[in-house]
Amino acid sequence: MNIELQELLEKYKCDKESVFNTWFINNDERLKAFRSIRRGVQKVILEIKTKEFGNDYKGSSLEFVLNCITEQKQVFIGASHAFYWKPKLRIPDIYENEENKMAFGQFLENCYNATREDRILKEIIHLDQRKIKGLGPAVVNILYFLHPEIIPPFNTAIVNGFNHLFKENIKLGSWQEYLRMREIIIGKNSQHRSILSKDLGAFSGLLFDIGVKKLMVGDEGALSDDEKVKIEKLLKKRHKEVTNEKEEEDLHTEMQYHLLKIGHSLGYDVISASNDRSRCHDGTNFSFISLPGFPDIGVDRDTNNTIALIDVIWFEKGTNKIVCAFEVEKSTSIYSGILRLTDLYFSFPEDPSSLFLIIPDNREKELELQLSRPAIKGNNIEIHYILFSDLRKHCDAICTFGDSKETLKKIAKVVN
Known part of the structure; x- marks a missing residue:
């Protein structure tokens, strides 16, 4: 001291x-x-x-x-x-x-x-x-x-x-x-x-x-010189961590935007996760193309809160019927996204939605391993996945020429 x-x-x-x-x-x-x-x-x-x-x-x-x-x-x-x-x-x-x-x-x-x-x-x-x-x-x-x-x-x-x-x-x-x-x-x-x-x-x-x-x-x-060096190292480390996180968040936001844009163009009502609705990409606020609030889907409060955190959901126009749900993954655990989609499936087993994971290209093998786990495969739930690069590349074409959610499956993959 x-x-x-x-x-x-x-x-x-x-x-x-x-x-x-x-x-x-x-x-x-x-x-x-x-x-x-x-x-x-x-x-x-x-x-x-x-x-x-x-x-x-x-x-x-x-x-x-x-x-x-x-x-x-x-x-x-x-x-x-x-x-x-x-x-x-x-x-x-x-x-x-x-x-x-x-x-x-x-x-x-x-x-x-x-x-x-x-x-x-x-x-x-x-x-x-x-x-x-x-x-x-x-x-x-x-x-x-x-x-x-x-x-x-x-x-x-x-x-x-x-x-x-x-x-x-x-x-x-x-x-x-x-x-x-x-x-x-x-x-x-x-x-x-x-x-x-x-x-x-x-x-x-x-x-x-x-x-x-x-x-x-x-x-x-x-x-002291040691104090100065220590502070500089700490600041550089923190700045690098934040820069990497910001790049991930920007990618995540971009993918959500593509999904909202496609769903809106195909004639569905769309909404992003409850904690993402103030986001913006390419000058477009999510709130301008999304529903103003999450519809009442007839489930208990805890389940509703879980489903409302799914990154993007498409509804049949003017109804509370979910037709597609999308989880966009970054560097966090893919398994958590799979669980949210699984929760949605079991909330409406008699009227299932199309479920999609959107993933970075370099995580495809990791995703295949997760979807091959006995706990997931044993549920017989079909989860499609789309690579970031494919969603970005084909977004405008699907908006222009697509006619339903089935169009999206042309760029999606499944694990057999």
Whole structure:
């Protein structure tokens, strides 16, 4: 443990005029802000979903959220500036660009519902990859009030204090720079948690006081070469994992889109899994070609919830009769998709649907082994499978020349 940094933290904690004592400790208004901001974020998400959000910051539900944050003063002075709509610069591009607006809403919803650190960090990296103009790390000032033990606040004073204390050169406006800064803050706060708090607002207050030159420091927090190498390796590993996962999710979304498009073109009512209905591919939102909600199919609640998680389902037009069900597989267990399709089959054994697995080309042998398992073959359930490449290649032709679900079976395979 860095003794000099420990002494600095003690000095910060004992200063009656420090952010720690004037904002962080024994502050009912700070605690009330958490509740107000969480409710406000829920309203932002709902308004974006229902397309009621509008095309300006002024008067929006987002303005309410940022007003609640900036009322905290000190650490959050200026937190709203990054969200002001600047028409000449077209930033931040979440007011007039519907796709970016939806992406921002989904980001907030996913972070709101997240319970694990890795999920939140993946959402941040996904948002960064979208390169939405003007939407930078200032967003974390909202996330702090959702996850104060995971996300530290971010502004000019905090960055200046961080760079001065740790002899770093973190720059404003970069998500990658923020994530590096966050790793160092998390590590140092963990080492000295007994002095401050698990809530990162306390440590961020220290950086703020240093940044505005209220607290003068020397070389107390300089990182060792080993610490720097460790942090760089961690950031690169996490970024690679998220990039790979994003590629898989994009492929999964593309395959769902092809299935929805084909089913819609063939005259069926179509719907995606209940947790995928806000997805979009090639500029088309799933909600525009899908049913608004899952029909009542006459089964118990638990079974209904399981079936509603099947990736894509086709219904006879205007009815609740399922005619086709599709599970799109990625790197996860193929067996779980088979089980969901099997559950559907046994829910309607007297009127079975056509069941399909959509798989990456390199998993064909693995799928054949799974479908050959005695537990599956013994049920005498016919499950077809289609390779990603075949679905992508023939989608438009089936939409143009197909006349029923049987057309799809021309590119499907079965395990004998």
